Amino acid sequence: MPASPPAEKTTFRDVKAEILHRITEGPWGPGSLLPGEVELAEEFGCSRTTVNRAMRELSELGLIDRRRKAGTRVRKAPLRQARFGIPLVREEIEATGESYRYTLIARRLIEAPDWVAERMKLGPSGLVLHVLCLHSANGRPYQLEDRWINANALPQVQDEGFEAIGPNEWLVTTVPFSDVEISFQAVAAEGAVVQHLDHRPGEPVFCVERTTWWQGAAMTFVALSFRPGHRMTTRY
Amino acid sequence: MPASPPAEKTTFRDVKAEILHRITEGPWGPGSLLPGEVELAEEFGCSRTTVNRAMRELSELGLIDRRRKAGTRVRKAPLRQARFGIPLVREEIEATGESYRYTLIARRLIEAPDWVAERMKLGPSGLVLHVLCLHSANGRPYQLEDRWINANALPQVQDEGFEAIGPNEWLVTTVPFSDVEISFQAVAAEGAVVQHLDHRPGEPVFCVERTTWWQGAAMTFVALSFRPGHRMTTRY
DNA sequence: CAGTGGTCTAGACCACAAC
DNA sequence: TTGTGGTCTAGACCACTGG
Known part of the structure; x- marks a missing residue:
């Protein structure tokens, strides 16, 4: 019998990409409230830690706004910031x-x-x-x-x-x-x-x-x- | 008798700050090889996860260079990058x-x-x-x-x-x-x-x-x- | 091949802030 | 008060890559 496929674990990159997708092209428009970490962890079949890292990075990118107790919201006006390399x-x-x-x-x-x-x-x-x-x-x-x-x-x-x-x-x-x-x-x-x-x-x-x-x-x-x-x- | 002080846990910020200190003012000059995560975790009395996050952030800042098997080194020429906010x-x-x-x-x-x-x-x-x-x-x-x-x-x-x-x-x-x-x-x-x-x-x-x-x-x-x-x- | 970083997990406690 | 994110832990497996 065939071994079951590797059953790839969900990575924080997967979660990050999916959330990003739902924000830019999906149901989570500007200002909307995202599900909590626990709920998302269940949905994605991964640990809360993984969801946390994904959302933290999106937060650093300025796309979402996270506050204790208030939850996570999609920023209305995405924080615009540009990184410039200053090479030799x-x-x-x-x-x-x-x-x-x-x-x-x-x-x-x-x-x-x-x-x-x-x-x-x-x-x-x-x-x-x-x-x-x-x-x-x-x-x-x-x-x-x-x-x-x-x-x-x-x-x-x-x-x-x-x-x-x-x-x-x-x-x-x-x-x-x-x-x-x-x-x-x-x-x-x-x-x-x-x-x-x-x-x-x-x-x-x-x-x-x-x-x-x-x-x-x-x-x-x-x-x-x-x-x-x-x-x-x-x-x- | 006095309760023992809260015995603060070492946070990843502590570790980050200490490593930064040793890089800019301490013994870890440009090009030098840092101890591995396990070793540092022991020294700081925290888990490897915590050391990892500290070093990851320093890496994102462009101050250190991390490679599997090769270890972590202080960048000779710090990655110069500037972040500009683009406000309304x-x-x-x-x-x-x-x-x-x-x-x-x-x-x-x-x-x-x-x-x-x-x-x-x-x-x-x-x-x-x-x-x-x-x-x-x-x-x-x-x-x-x-x-x-x-x-x-x-x-x-x-x-x-x-x-x-x-x-x-x-x-x-x-x-x-x-x-x-x-x-x-x-x-x-x-x-x-x-x-x-x-x-x-x-x-x-x-x-x-x-x-x-x-x-x-x-x-x-x-x-x-x-x-x-x-x-x-x-x-x- | 073996050492080092990369990442995931399950659980835990805590801090903050909205209610 | 209570729900939500912030963080730490201890352990585990894996991927890359230098020697």
């Missing part, structure tokens, strides 16, 4: 099949200018290493990196010439961080951006700024300017 | 304490122009509802919404005048979606953006484009242009 420039470029090149433009150890000191919340005598460098794709300018590194907190940075590798790559493998603030904006091209990035003065530039903190102190602040026409894209 | 404009504005106002500028039912048809992958005779509207904060223009809605897939949209509420709010409570593509860029101000958003021609504009799909068809495409100086910021 080198990887971003090489991923498209283009060749990557790094060029150091300037490197100075100085007192932080006021605006930088403010951004990084440096006290007086804020010694910083300022590095300006260019990342190119197939020989054409791709991204200009305007980097400021806290030289008091990271004295070893003074031994780095950054002739061959960018501060970006040095930092990620050397400096821990606990907190990152990142912002996107559109600015008008000027100065170094015009000079090194094939921009005409006043032309729109997509710009990313990032401050990295560790133990309450800013380790580094960077302004990244991209070549004309750059887009940052994601799907979810 | 109304909420974004009201959250800052400013007053919100909606203004309909234009509404036309037309054949999709080529560039829109391409974006939304519409076939021939792609009927779309085009809505242009403005979101203001404290009476000043804040965001211009250039919206295209698939009128074949969503015939009921033709009954909506959009005089009082924006297509944005109508859509989120009406149309399900399975897939979203979003992109950010810097563009030069022109046309309606200049006319309605206090931009001078050629001035940089921060622009978000979003296409929303359901069951393989594009439901809507929108281009959002922000007032001068707008920043999109997040922390993680």
Whole structure:
């Protein structure tokens, strides 16, 4: 006689997919109340733990709203959130099949200018290493990196010439961080951006700024300017 | 005699925090191999399940790399990823304490122009509802919404005048979606953006484009242009 | 092949919040 | 007060993959 088929267990992925299905195409429209975990566990023939994990993940995705005693409801307006990967420039470029090149433009150890000191919340005598460098794709300018590194907190940075590798790559493998603030904006091209990035003065530039903190102190602040026409894209 | 203290159980949060601590400030530097789940469970006096959840979440955060048989390692270059919330404009504005106002500028039912048809992958005779509207904060223009809605897939949209509420709010409570593509860029101000958003021609504009799909068809495409100086910021 | 993570289970207790 | 989700446990089997 044939052995009974493996009788696959219901996985939390199965449950998650089925609930998702019922939400997007089935009977559970926006605002509706879902059955409790126990009930669903019975229906799906699995343990409550499994249902719980499925629903927890849907909750993290922002599709449902869970409250003790009140139960689980489908969100009326799904929490819209997008995740962006922030790759190393080198990887971003090489991923498209283009060749990557790094060029150091300037490197100075100085007192932080006021605006930088403010951004990084440096006290007086804020010694910083300022590095300006260019990342190119197939020989054409791709991204200009305007980097400021806290030289008091990271004295070893003074031994780095950054002739061959960018501060970006040095930092990620050397400096821990606990907190990152990142912002996107559109600015008008000027100065170094015009000079090194094939921009005409006043032309729109997509710009990313990032401050990295560790133990309450800013380790580094960077302004990244991209070549004309750059887009940052994601799907979810 | 005093009852013995509650003898708090170790939670997965405790474990997560402790591991995080050892990674960022302790002995587990980038690249190092962490103890196995069983070993950690013994050390922390909890079940393997608890350790597993803690490590799974750290893995989702991109801080550690887990592989069967190989064990768990601290990532050399932490996966950089940023999460951006995509709020309704109304909420974004009201959250800052400013007053919100909606203004309909234009509404036309037309054949999709080529560039829109391409974006939304519409076939021939792609009927779309085009809505242009403005979101203001404290009476000043804040965001211009250039919206295209698939009128074949969503015939009921033709009954909506959009005089009082924006297509944005109508859509989120009406149309399900399975897939979203979003992109950010810097563009030069022109046309309606200049006319309605206090931009001078050629001035940089921060622009978000979003296409929303359901069951393989594009439901809507929108281009959002922000007032001068707008920043999109997040922390993680 | 054997070690490590991935997941399921059945049961339990608890915290919160709606009633 | 009581129902619902949040979490822990101890044990089990399995899947992947490195050596």
